[in-house]
Amino acid sequence: MQISDRQIDDFKTDRKDITPPLPVVLRLVPILFYCSIAVAIILSSIFFIQFRLAIKKRDDHRAQAAALAAQTQQSKNERAALEAQIKKATDIQSWVSGSRPIQPLLVEITRSMDPKSSILDLRLDRGIDDPTQIQMGLKIGADSNKQLDLTLSRISSMNFRAFSPSQTLGRGILDFKATLVRKLPQNNTSAGETEGTVQ
Amino acid sequence: MNSIDLKSILNFSAFRPEPDDPSASWRRRFPNERTIFFGIGRARLSWRGISRSGKPTETESVKAEPREALTQTADHLKSLADRGWCAVSLNTRYVISLETNLSRRTGSEELLKTNPRAILGGKYERAKRYAVTHNPETNSSILLTFDEDQTRKAEAMFSESGFRVGRICCGTYLLLRHALAETNNTKGSEQPFSSFYIICCEGAVCALVQDQDRWMELRSRTDVYEDEIGPISDLLAPFHSRLAPEIGITLVCDEPLPDLAERLGTAFPGRQVNDLSQPGLLATLMVKN
Numbered sequence: 001m002q003i004s005d006r007q008i009d010d011f012k013t014d015r016k017d018i019t020p021p022l023p024v025v026l027r028l029v030p031i032l033f034y035c036s037i038a039v040a041i042i043l044s045s046i047f048f049i050q051f052r053l054a055i056k057k058r059d060d061h062r063a064q065a066a067a068l069a070a071q072t073q074q075s076k077n078e079r080a081a082l083e084a085q086i087k088k089a090t091d092i093q094s095w096v097s098g099s100r101p102i103q104p105l106l107v108e109i110t111r112s113m114d115p116k117s118s119i120l121d122l123r124l125d126r127g128i129d130d131p132t133q134i135q136m137g138l139k140i141g142a143d144s145n146k147q148l149d150l151t152l153s154r155i156s157s158m159n160f161r162a163f164s165p166s167q168t169l170g171r172g173i174l175d176f177k178a179t180l181v182r183k184l185p186q187n188n189t190s191a192g193e194t195e196g197t198v199q
Numbered sequence: 200m201n202s203i204d205l206k207s208i209l210n211f212s213a214f215r216p217e218p219d220d221p222s223a224s225w226r227r228r229f230p231n232e233r234t235i236f237f238g239i240g241r242a243r244l245s246w247r248g249i250s251r252s253g254k255p256t257e258t259e260s261v262k263a264e265p266r267e268a269l270t271q272t273a274d275h276l277k278s279l280a281d282r283g284w285c286a287v288s289l290n291t292r293y294v295i296s297l298e299t300n301l302s303r304r305t306g307s308e309e310l311l312k313t314n315p316r317a318i319l320g321g322k323y324e325r326a327k328r329y330a331v332t333h334n335p336e337t338n339s340s341i342l343l344t345f346d347e348d349q350t351r352k353a354e355a356m357f358s359e360s361g362f363r364v365g366r367i368c369c370g371t372y373l374l375l376r377h378a379l380a381e382t383n384n385t386k387g388s389e390q391p392f393s394s395f396y397i398i399c400c401e402g403a404v405c406a407l408v409q410d411q412d413r414w415m416e417l418r419s420r421t422d423v424y425e426d427e428i429g430p431i432s433d434l435l436a437p438f439h440s441r442l443a444p445e446i447g448i449t450l451v452c453d454e455p456l457p458d459l460a461e462r463l464g465t466a467f468p469g470r471q472v473n474d475l476s477q478p479g480l481l482a483t484l485m486v487k488n
Contacts, residue, residue: 001334001335001336001383001385001386001387001388001391001392001412002335002383002384002385002386003332003335003376003379003380003383004380005373005376005377005379005380005381005484005488007488008366008368008373008484008485008488009330009343009368009369009372009373010221010366010367010368011289011328011330011345011350011367011368011369012219012221012350012354012364012365012366012367013350013351013354014219014221015219018217018219018220019217020216020220021213021214021215021216021217021220021223022208022213022214023214024214026214027211027214029208030208030209030211033209034209
């Protein structure tokens with residue numbers, strides 16, 4: 001004979017609305033719910049950390065970009081300064097190159113000065129339309145035309161001829177203006193040669 | 200579905216039986232929760248706390264009318280239970296009898312709770328609750344008749360003291376079934392078993408004679424003893440002459456009673472006494488099932 005004692009007879013007054021427990025398989029619902037919350041928290045944490053890192057990276061990049069922009073601007077400024085200096089140097093070079101043909105003329109004019117005379121002002125402007133013509137303006141501190149004649153003879157010796165000369169003498173200053181034209185070697189005497197006039 | 204339902208799903212309580220669901224075991228109903236077990240006699244209230252692991256603690260008792268004793272000790276006792284749930288063993292105002300030819304149709308045990316008249320016929324009494332244990336080898340059955348009014352009073356008494364009753368049972372009947380299950384554990388009738396079962400619980404005594412698997416005689420009395428166990432021997436003495444010579448004694452008490460086994464050995468000379476009593480046995484059975 002076998003008798004089981006697994007069941008206990010309960011005499012408690014049963015409640016009418018007792019509901020049976022839900023099936024075990026439905027435990028997946030709250031488990032998945034908690035898992036989703038945990039995953040959401042983990043992902044949110046990761047996203048938050050990544051967000052912070054991204055903000056830091058962005059700020060770093062911005063700072064780097066600002067630094068690079070400042071560096072670029074500084075380079076541009078330096079380049080502009082360099083270009084300005086290059087332009088100046090080029091101008092000087094051009095001026096030096098351009099003035100080379102008349103440098104012997106200047107030297108000769110300067111050497112022609114008597115010890116008692118002095119050059120107060122000397123201008124040599126090459127013509128824009130015809131660079132072979134040179135507008136010369138010379139102020140000499142002298143009391144007579146002797147120094148001017150000497151200077152003109154030295155200019156002539158440099159194969160330059162003065163056209164349309166004009167000179168003014170007053171108070172020890174001789175102001176002479178003329179257009180210098182280089183003489184061609186085979187044509188030493190030009191038809192247009194004129195004497196200067198004293199005003 | 201309201202917020203309470205959602206909360207019960209999220210804290211997994213919806214997947215456990217409700218605390219007062221009688222179809223579920225105590226452990227399934229109260230996992231990891233402290234509860235309390237009460238034993239009620241005529242003038243005695245005893246209790247044991249049930250730990251979160253389901254182990255009963257040391258027993259305590261008060262000799263007083265149970266309602267008064269419960270009122271006086273309620274504050275202390277409520278601290279032993281997390282949510283106030285308790286199991287109660289009522290050991291007064293019940294009758295255990297031996298019946299024959301009770302219906303054993305499928306579902307008859309459930310029907311005995313809902314419509315006992317259909318099972319018991321002329322033996323049915325109003326305002327009673329019943330439980331039955333059938334002898335699988337014969338047509339005899341052990342019928343427990345419990346006073347419904349007593350049950351309701353006990354429920355009201357515990358409710359008034361702030362407890363929630365999760366189970367009410369008859370300790371004596373439960374121990375009798377335990378004794379029968381412990382000794383009758385072989386299927387079929389090839390090895391018939393004979394024993395004289397003696398059950399003692401909260402002052403109540405039940406004696407059953409089983410001879411070759413047949414239940415011959417049953418006697419049950421409540422409020423037989425308090426401190427002295429002499430009345431137990433007196434109640435059982437008449438069985439001495441009616442027991443077959445080879446029948447041994449199976450003794451089960453809710454708490455081990457000192458000297459009872461020796462006294463039974465003296466009262467029933469030449470019979471082996473198999474004492475199945477253990478401290479906290481009834482509470483353990485209540486929690487286990």
